[in-house]
Amino acid sequence: MLSLIDLLLPSLWDTLYMVFTSLIFTILFGLPLGIVLVVTEKDHILPNPIVYGALSYVINMTRSLPFIILMIFIIPFTRLIAGTTIGTTAAIIPLVIAAIPFFARVVESALKEVDWGVIEASIAMGATPLQIIIHVLIPESMSSLALGVTITLINILGYSAMAGTVGGGGLGDLAVRYGYHRFQTEVMIATVLVLIVLVQIIQLCGNKVAEILNKK
């Protein structure tokens, strides 16, 4: 029993490291991308059909690749950035690349929920587009954004298990190496249980945060 925990804990740590580091980079790149996507749309505050069209196209393209293919496809890029293609740090790169377009769409739909009347009122007050983004669009959609981050986090967790199968480390790696290759069913079950608990905790926290942020 002790050995099972000894196996699980480092893998859990690896997974959490991968997932949360990826989340930080995903928000860092995905949030601005989602914002640009919204404001450049027709009839919004900075309409620009070329920027909007190009971004939307690239996002759809990236999202249409299955994660496992994407991961292999960008190996040279991963090596360039991380210096290696094996291990948890290397896995972060494909995870971030896959999660950015997903999160950008999540941000897009959250920001689109902001009542146009409120934006119009800010324009009438003489607010600049940047002020509208920072002081209106983002604060007004904070609750939806928190839920969006939750969904994205769970998504990254799912991807990270896949990354494990190609030497990424973490719970997915553990399940494949012990549970699958060595026929240690109890390791497989334990991994699945840990993942279930993890997803539940993330969703619960996300809902709670969204509820606190919601002033409507």
Add this chain to the structure above:
Amino acid sequence: MIQIKQLSKIYSKGKNQVSALEDINLTIEQGTIYGIIGLSGAGKSSLIRCINRIEEPTSGEVWINNVDITHLSPGELRKVRKKIGMIFQNFNLLSSKTVFDNIAFPLRLNKTPENVVKEKVMALLKLVDLTEKAHVYPSQLSGGQKQRVGIARALVSDPDVLLCDEATSALDPKTTKQILSLLKEINQGLGLTIVIITHEMEVIKEVCTDVTILEHGRVVEQGKTIDIFSKPGNEITKHFVDQIQHLPTHLHNGTLLSLSFTQGSAGEPVISKLIKDLQVDVNILAGKIEWIQEKPIGKLTVEVDRNTVPLAQIIDYFEKNHVRVEVFNYA
């Protein structure tokens, strides 16, 4: 002063072109409360949005205090907008900010020092009577309270003009009256020019000194509210003034006259003198007093027998006695 010159607005959707406003000319004097009334689709919402260029006019000019705002750069336009307050039918408050922060919002956009912000916001909270709600979120307020926050927010940057876009349409009649008297108080206290668009004649009657009636994107009537009320010259105006009073048709068979008595004529027994002088039968069908900003207008609907005396003579008699006459021919 606001001057609108030959303003037109055309919406294009694919091949379809819809003309929302056509050749609008308006002059709104400093310090007046100016009403623009029309049915939905008359173009009043587009018109008020062209005044601060939230909507771009297709052609024409909008002059505010001798600046043509239709030719300003985005940066200059933002500066002008800071001096034009606006309130909305749906209030458009930031749900993520407290009442205090909503009112402070325009000031903080201008990076006003916090001590000045606090002072100004507290003063406005007092004006709109919401001091104890300062740290509450808008979702916990009633419609009337939300609109008062909207008014405070619009006034916080000391505007020259306040635009009201159907500001009372989402409120019940009692709250509407409260908001209107607040607007009137602000108009008198701060000398602010207020432009109100509405579909409710009550709003115009209550506060507006001047009125423009819009129909299908065109101005159909323009003038002092009291004049428009005592003698509406146009079908759509009559619709708003509603002076036929929906008389049951079986009650009359002659010629109906609608009479408006303003201050000069109200003291004279005009009807009784008419009956004696012209020997004509008059049947009184309906009557009421309308109040246009504390000025009474007496409205009387009467039936006369045009066979005994020519109608023109009767009308002439009324006009001489300063009674405004309108003829409805039912028979």
